[in-house]
Amino acid sequence: MKTRVRLLGRPQVEGGAQPCPQPRGFKSWALLARVALAGRPVSRRELAGELFFAANDPLGALRWSLADLRRSLNLPDVLRGDPVRLTPDEVWVDVWALEDGSLPAAEIGGTLLDGVELRNCPGFETWLLVARPRSAARSMEELRQRALDLLSTGEADQAVTVAGRAASLDPLDEPAQELFLRALVTAGHEARASVHLASCEATFAREGLVPSPALRAAARGPGPRHRTGLRAGVVAGSLLRAGTAALDAGAADAGIETLRRAADEAERARDLALQADVLRALGSALVHAVRGFDGEGAVVLHRALTAARSAQRPAVAAEILRELAFADVQAGRHASAARALQEAARQAATVGDRALLAAILAVQGMNEADRGRHVTAAALLTESAETARHTGRRRQQAWSLGILARSLLLSGDVDQAQKAADASIAVTQQERWNAYLPWPQVLRSQALAEAGDWDTAREDAENAFALACELGDPCWEGMAGRALGVIELHAGDHAAAHTWIADARRRCDRVSDRYVWVSAYIGLADLELAVREGTDAAAPAAARLHDYAVRADLPEFLAWALVHQAESGDRSRIPLARTAAEGVTNPVLQARVRALDSHFGGSPT
Incomplete structure (x- = not known):
């Protein structure tokens, strides 16, 4: 049996029937996690600098810890050479299983290296500050996917268990609470759902947050179903056409309600192909036509996917998977989207x-x-x-x-x-x-600004903002508001720039299912404005962007946050900024990372 390493929760090495000797001390555990989760071989010099720089002989201390790990793993040939690496051929690591989707749901959710804290190791502490929330976000993403799959196949009670585990990880994560409520209602536990909704609302209120209408809607069971004397399949097809026509005419609420009735009739007809078509239309409408209902849309689209697979309709299944991926990308669930x-x-x-x-x-x-x-x-x-x-x-x-x-x-x-x-x-x-026009208008505005044509850039941004407000799209409004803030900053009006960027953030973040990339992009503008002014607001702005980028799996913005923190004097951020920027093809960012290496020598020691 392959040696198993558990890093989620209290770390442990498991070797089979006999208890394994555990690594001696926190630094050995830190070393094991650092090598296993680096995503690349790590040089001995880098490891020694992060974990043992205060020792009289840093490389000697590293050699002792590597030997300690080989003893604990009972694998005398691993963790040798320079750089140091650990591969799936040698050991099983729970975090690797979490990443590839093979970790059992009951084992998902523990804090990475729970209880392992190192003092006076700023490089490792910085790495852990990123690794822990990233692991937590990946755990939430995987539990959500498992719960949706269970709901789509009618295994509601199991979905309650998995979704409940996700909800317990972060009581303030509204999408997780919403999914748990939907699982409870689907499983027939409406009273329990009402109790949980009240608990959620109280928790949110203590933090000054207001739950979205989607959260309350998730706790309600389906309303009474109106039947006609016609065959269910005929009714479902007619309602599908009517609902789609309403959506095309811009009547989102009426179209969605009609499609919900169509879904009921398609289920009654027991026609899997018809169910797939109706549920796909309803799920897509929930994701695109109204804001704040991506959670319900995901549940519906997963049901549509199950029906399409059962009906052996690969083209429909592919379209549904693309819709699900689009919603995942917007929410920062990039691993789920890629799959x-x-x-x-x-x-x-x-x-x-x-x-x-x-x-x-x-x-x-x-x-x-x-x-x-x-x-x-x-x-x-x-x-x-x-x-x-x-x-x-x-x-x-x-x-x-x-x-x-x-x-x-x-x-x-x-x-x-x-x-x-x-x-x-x-x-x-x-x-x-017109529903899409503000996006390319903002991008053209930014390109014109980069080329020095600021007057035309302002005109494009203003047109985009006016149309975005007319459409009521939070992301388009946020993008256009950000562009106008940058233009005001160039014009030297810092007060106007502050107003625009703060307003852009408010507009973008007013819905729970916002496009996380746009929100982070606005956060970067806020940080750059604070840095340009040299105010005390730069440090908290960098910290906010850092935390947000980790949770939303946005390496480009994480690297920018780390660069600004390093430039402000925190040299422990430099190696992590370099790592975060790997693969990011943004020449301005790469130049700033190279400048850090040049100015500080690229080492926190």
């Missing part, structure tokens, strides 16, 4: 639907872009836009070009970014798709 997109691509390949492929490539590009991998994202989004153009999917072409403009801008290609934004705007206007 869904991989399956979507496999399903799409079986039917050879190039238009569907364009849609999947677009969300793959968005997922890569949000994690700062802009060169990879640009390639995916370019292919998506071209494929959409060739297949006549004009709105998909416009969408992909708009997201492409962002990656081109952040990877330093300002001229091509403006061209992509121009092309997106042109197609969007031809399609009369």
Whole structure:
């Protein structure tokens, strides 16, 4: 049996039937976690600098701890050489299993290295400050996925257990509480759901938070069902067409209510193909047409996916997986999104639907872009836009070009970014798709500002903001408000810049299912404004961005937060800033990281 290492909760080494000798002291545990979770081989010099720099012989102390770990693992040939590495061929580590989705639900959720605290090791302490919340976020993401899968297959009681575990990890995580309430109601525990809702509202109130309408809606059971004398399948099909038409006309509430009735009738008809179509339409509407109901949309889309698989409809399954991935990307659940997109691509390949492929490539590009991998994202989004153009999917072409403009801008290609934004705007206007227009307008504004055309940039940003407010879209409003704040900062009006950026944050964050990338982007503008002014607000702004970027799995913004903290004098942030920036194709960020290495020598010791 392979030696098992548990790092979630109280750390432990397990070797089979016989108890294993445990590592001697916190530093050995810290060393084991640091090597196992680095994602790359780590040099002995780096490990010694982080953990043993105060010792008379740092490298000698490192050698002793490595030998201690080999003894505990009962593996004399591991953790040798320079750099030091540990592989799945050698040991099983619970955090690795969490990352690949194979860890049992009952073992998910413990604090990383619970009880292990080191003093006077700033480099390791900084690493742990990032690793712990990232592990917690990944635990929440995995439990959510398991609970949704259980709900979609009718295993409501098991879903209650898993969703309850997620809800207990963070009482202030509204999506986790909402999912738990939905699981309770589905399992028939409406009284228990009411009690939990009251507890949630009291907890939120103590923190000065107001629950969204979606949280209260989750605790309510389905209303009475109105039956007609017609066959259920006929009624469901008619309601599906009516609900879709209402959505296309902009009547979101009426369309969604009609689709809910259609879903009831499709279930009564026991027609899996019809259920898949109706539930896909309803779930997509909940994700796109109204704000604050992504949680319900995810539950519905998972039910749609189960129906599509059972009905052997791979194209429909691929479309549903793409929708689920889109919601996950917006929420910062990038690992779940990547898994869904991989399956979507496999399903799409079986039917050879190039238009569907364009849609999947677009969300793959968005997922890569949000994690700062802009060169990879640009390639995916370019292919998506071209494929959409060739297949006549004009709105998909416009969408992909708009997201492409962002990656081109952040990877330093300002001229091509403006061209992509121009092309997106042109197609969007031809399609009369005003609901998307503010996004490429903001990106063109930023490209014009980078090129020095600040007057035209202001005009674009103002137009985008006016339309975003008319649409009532929190993310578009936030993006446009941020752009106007940056423009005011360039003009030298710091008070106006503060007002715009604070307002942008308020607008973007007014819904629980906001697009986390936009929220972090606004946070970076807030930090840069504070740094430019040299005020005491810079440190808390950097800390806020740091914490938010860790929870939302946004390496680009994490690296920016760490860079600013290092530039303010915290040299322990430098190695982690370098690590966070690995793979982020943002030339401005990379230049700042290199400047840190040049100025400080790249070491906290």
